[in-house]
Every structure is written in C-alpha cells, then in structure tokens.
Amino acid sequence: MTLADPRLAASTHGPFTxxxxxxxxxxxxxxxxxxxxLESAEGRPLxxxxxxxxMLTAFGVGEVPISISSRPGHGPLMHTIREVGAVTRALCRxxxxxxxxxxxxxxxxxxxxxxxxxxxxVVAGGIGLAPLRGxxxxxxxxxxxxxxxxxxxxxxxxxxPDQLIFKRDLEDWSRRGQVAVTVDMAEEGWxxxxxxxxHLVDQAAFDPxxxxxxxxxxxxxMRFAIQALIERGVLPTSxxxxxxxxxxxxxxxxxCGHCQLGPYILCKSGPVVTYxxxxxxxxxxxx
Amino acid sequence: xSPSTASELGAHPLFASLSPSxxxxxSTFTSHVAFQPGDIILSEGGTAEVFYxxxxxxxxxxxxxxxxxxxxxxxxxxxxxxxxxxxFPPFLWQFDARAVELVEALxxxxxxxxxxxxxxxxxxxxxxxRFTPVVxxxxxxxxxxxxxxxxxxxxxxxxxLGQP
Ligand SMILES: Cc1cc2nc3c(=O)[nH]c(=O)nc-3n(C[C@H](O)[C@H](O)[C@H](O)COP(=O)(O)OP(=O)(O)OC[C@H]3O[C@@H](n4cnc5c(N)ncnc54)[C@H](O)[C@@H]3O)c2cc1C
Numbered sequence: 013m014t015l016a017d018p019r020l021a022a023s024t025h026g027p028f029t030x031x032x033x034x035x036x037x038x039x040x041x042x043x044x045x046x047x048x049x050l051e052s053a054e055g056r057p058l059x060x061x062x063x064x065x066x067m068l069t070a071f072g073v074g075e076v077p078i079s080i081s082s083r084p085g086h087g088p089l090m091h092t093i094r095e096v097g098a099v100t101r102a103l104c105r106x107x108x109x110x111x112x113x114x115x116x117x118x119x120x121x122x123x124x125x126x127x128x129x130x131x132x133x134v135v136a137g138g139i140g141l142a143p144l145r146g147x148x149x150x151x152x153x154x155x156x157x158x159x160x161x162x163x164x165x166x167x168x169x170x171x172x173p174d175q176l177i178f179k180r181d182l183e184d185w186s187r188r189g190q191v192a193v194t195v196d197m198a199e200e201g202w203x204x205x206x207x208x209x210x211h212l213v214d215q216a217a218f219d220p221x222x223x224x225x226x227x228x229x230x231x232x233x234m235r236f237a238i239q240a241l242i243e244r245g246v247l248p249t250s251x252x253x254x255x256x257x258x259x260x261x262x263x264x265x266x267x268c269g270h271c272q273l274g275p276y277i278l279c280k281s282g283p284v285v286t287y288x289x290x291x292x293x294x295x296x297x298x299x
Numbered sequence: 300x301s302p303s304t305a306s307e308l309g310a311h312p313l314f315a316s317l318s319p320s321x322x323x324x325x326s327t328f329t330s331h332v333a334f335q336p337g338d339i340i341l342s343e344g345g346t347a348e349v350f351y352x353x354x355x356x357x358x359x360x361x362x363x364x365x366x367x368x369x370x371x372x373x374x375x376x377x378x379x380x381x382x383x384x385x386x387f388p389p390f391l392w393q394f395d396a397r398a399v400e401l402v403e404a405l406x407x408x409x410x411x412x413x414x415x416x417x418x419x420x421x422x423x424x425x426x427x428x429r430f431t432p433v434v435x436x437x438x439x440x441x442x443x444x445x446x447x448x449x450x451x452x453x454x455x456x457x458x459x460l461g462q463p
Contacts, residue, residue: 044451094451137448137449137450138448138449138450138451139449139450139451140449169448169449170449171448171449171451175449175451194374196444196449197370197371197372197444198370198371199368199369199370199371200359200361200368200369200370200371202371203399204374205374205376206359206360206371206373207373207374207440208440208443208444208448209448210440210443211440215376215378229448229449229450230448230450232446232447232448233448233450236443236448
C-alpha cells in the first residue's frame with residue numbers, strides 16, 4: 013500500500029483508524045432514512061468513485077459499511093442511512109456538528125467510464141437509490157457528450173410515497189432525463205405510478221442493445237428487476253448491481269475475511285459486480 | 300365498420316398480429332372515447348359492460364378502504380388494457396378507475412363481443428390467449444408486491460426492528 017492509495021487519502025493513521033468528520037448537514041429523506049453531509053475535521057476531502065462505500069463509526073456504538081450517496085468533487089461527503097439497528101440508529105440521530113469516524117473509500121465502483129454512447133438504465137428500489145445517486149448525477153452531467161451516455165433512464169420503486177428518498181433530486185433529474193417512479197400503494201392525490209418496479213422496466217424507452225444497466229435494492233427486488241431487463245433483451249454482462257448479501261463487513265480492506273463468500277472477499281470484489289459475477293456469488297450463498 | 304378502427308385495434312399490443320378479418324369483426328363493437336383528468340371511468344360494483352385499450356394518458360385503479368379513504372392499487376398507461384371483468388361472471392367492476400391525465404382509448408362493447416364470441420369460438424380462443432397473459436401479469440405483479448420488495452415492510456408493519 014502506498015500513500016497514493018485512496019484508502020489512505022483521508023487518513024494520516026492508516027486504513028484501520030477512522031478519520032474524524034463532522035456532521036455539517038442533515039436531511040430527513042423518509043421516516044427512517046436520513047442523509048448526513050460530512051466534512052473532514054482535518055480539511056482533507058475524500059476522493060472516491062460513485063458506488064464505493066465507507067466504514068462509518070458512531071463513536072461508542074460501532075462501525076458499519078455505508079455507501080457514499082454524493083457525487084465526487086461536489087460539496088461535502090454524503091451518506092444516506094436507514095435506521096435498522098444500534099449503529100445505524102446512532103448515525104441517523106447524529107446531531108449537526110457531532111463527530112463521526114470515516115474509513116474508506118472501499119470496494120468497486122459503478123465503472124461509469126464504460127457508459128460512452130450507451131442507454132444508461134438505472135433501476136433502484138427503496139434505500140438502493142442511495143449508492144446510485146452520485147452515479148445518476150455524473151451520468152446526467154455527461155449525457156450527450158462523446159464519453160457520456162446517449163440517454164439516462166432512472167426507474168425507482170418504493171413501498172409508499174413517503175418511503176421515496178431524494179424527491180427533489182428525482183424532480184431535477186426528470187427535467188434532464190427519463191425518470192419514472194412507482195410505489196406499491198398510495199393514497200388518492202398521488203400522481204405517479206402505482207405498481208411494481210419491474211413494470212417500469214417493461215415500459216421504459218431505451219434500446220436494449222445499447223443498454224448498460226445499474227441495479228440496486230434488496231436482493232429480491234434486484235432479482236426480478238434483472239429478470240425484466242434480460243427479458244427486454246439487455247445483455248447479462250451489461251448489468252451491474254450492488255450486492256451486500258447482508259455480509260458482515262468489518263475491515264473493508266480484504267484482510268479480516270468476515271465478508272468472505274466462497275472464493276470472494278465482498279468488500280474487495282464488490283460491492284458493485286456484474287450480473288454474471290453476482291449469479292456466481294448468489295450460487296455460492298446457496299451452497 | 301371502419302378500416303381505420305381495425306388498424307387502430309391492431310396497433311394496440313393486446314391485438315397485435317391479430318388477423319385483419321378478426322380485427323374487423325372486433326371493430327364493429329369499438330368506439331373512440333376520451334376522459335378528462337379526474338373523470339371516473341369505472342365504478343366498483345358497477346356492471347362491467349366494456350373494456351378499454353388505452354392509447355394515451357394514465358388511469359388509476361383504486362379501492363375504498365374503510366377509514367383510509369381511496370387507496371390507489373395500480374396505474375395503467377398507453378398500450379395497456381383497462382377492464383377484465385367484462386369477460387368473466389358476475390361481470391362487475393372490482394375497482395374504481397379514474398383518469399389521472401387526459402385519456403384516449405378504444406372502448407369495446409363487452410356484452411356485444413361476448414355474444415359474438417359464443418358463435419365464433421375461433422376468435423373467442425384467440426382473444427382468451429391474449430387476455431390470459433394480461434391476467435397472469437397482473438397476478439404476478441400482485442405476488443411481487445406481497446414480497447418485501449423494498450426491504451422495509453417488516454419495519455413499517457411494526458416488527459423486525461432488529462436489535463433494540
Ligand atoms: C457495501 C455495503 C453498503 C451499504 N450501504 C448502505 C447505505 O448506503 N445505507 C444504509 O442504510 N445501509 C447500507 N448498508 C447496510 C448497513 O451496513 C447495515 O444496515 C448496518 O450494518 C446495520 O448495522 P446496525 O448495527 O444498525 O444493525 P444490526 O443490529 O447489525 O442489524 C439490524 C438488521 O439489519 C440487517 N442488516 C445488517 N447488515 C445488513 C446488510 N449489509 N444488508 C442488509 N441488511 C443488513 C440485519 O440482518 C438485521 O436484521 C450497506 C451494507 C454494505 C455491506
């Protein structure tokens with residue numbers, strides 16, 4: 013490992029010691045989901061690529077892997093967190109100004125350089141939109157440029173309208189690309205779609221031969237979304253997804269083996285993998 | 300019977316690649332309709348005497364849930380079929396349907412077409428082959444929604460909160 017290794021960029025202490033960041037912004041995205049904006053106490057920005065994750069420490073409680081939900085080089089580092097247990101609860105309740113530990117960035121990214129002249133199709137379910145947010149922003153910025161996609165299609169599913177995250181972003185993106193949102197159920201007054209996210213895949217306007225798809229959400233949602241993409245004619249090798257497989261990630265550097273699945277160390281081979289890689293991982297998981 | 304109505308029917312996914320003579324037979328029962336945003340197209344419990352091939356706009360299906368008002372259960376858009384109850388007894392609508400946007404559709408007279416199909420089993424079988432996948436797709440979508448597709452249902456239902 014050299015000093016040029018991005019894992020060391022935000023830390024003077026090595027990859028296992030968290031750097032201190034302060035909460036400089038908070039946004040309640042949904043009843044149990046909060047976005048935190050973080051700034052380094054040492055004034056060191058953290059270089060990363062969309063799709064990567066950090067290990068976040070709530071001091072005195074614990075450390076968990078959380079994807080980065082902001083775009084590289086634009087403002088503070090952001091993480092969007094759903095409260096599910098002790099650590100995520102402490103993170104979601106972190107007040108403005110409070111310190112958190114950050115180690116990272118770790119893992120593979122969405123590989124946006126491969127999207128030149130493609131139809132970028134982003135499919136997200138629930139909190140799965142968080143690791144895709146920076147990717148969507150970067151893709152929209154590059155859309156129409158020689159190294160960017162021809163078009164950007166964003167398909168988002170949530171259980172109810174109040175569980176939808178990044179509502180303001182979705183509005184902004186719909187002015188710059190094709191955005192469709194669906195919920196499982198809504199009260200009258202909701203003007204969006206009601207139905208499953210796979211249905212949006214069937215209806216969206218894109219050329220399957222040129223499509224490069226990014227998928228993130230709970231496993232069951234990803235499985236059916238990928239099936240719908242493949243039925244539309246998208247090549248399995250053109251589908252990337254973020255797997256977490258509920259594996260317990262601890263070191264983030266591939267050393268401790270906590271997230272090992274068969275021959276794979278998820279924090280290094282993942283979290284972003286192609287669909288053929290993922291199906292191997294899922295097969296391993298069933299063994 | 301207008302040839303243009305037959306070709307419009309053939310342009311809708313439900314009837315794609317149906318023979319020209321079959322399209323002409325169905326077109327006798329077809330009229331063009333439009334609904335303004337907010338218009339009620341079907342009412343729960345009403346007699347199901349028609350079905351619509353949507354060509355433009357969005358329709359919301361809803362059901363009344365006591366104490367919760369009207370809950371939207373599905374939206375349908377261009378290329379989709381609104382109304383399946385005309386084909387099966389007791390021929391009553393199961394949901395309300397309201398136009399969310401300006402809706403343009405081909406409306407097909409259900410009882411008229413049903414009578415026709417009784418005496419024309421070839422066409423009847425052809426139509427059943429086209430309606431069955433629509434019913435199956437709706438069933439599969441409903442099943443998907445029973446799964447915890449977005450990973451938050453257990454929490455929202457008040458259990459599975461993880462460790463305290
Ligand atoms: C690479 C990666 C990126 C992630 N990015 C995000 C993110 O951007 N935002 C976010 O809110 N969460 C994200 N997670 C999930 C997050 O790490 C877990 O929710 C967290 O570790 C739970 O810790 P806890 O102490 O709060 O709860 P615990 O008490 O450890 O767990 C509470 C419940 O959450 C479930 N759980 C634990 N870990 C996971 C997991 N990895 N995936 C799904 N369910 C899990 C447990 O089975 C349990 O039911 C990510 C996980 C990984 C591996």
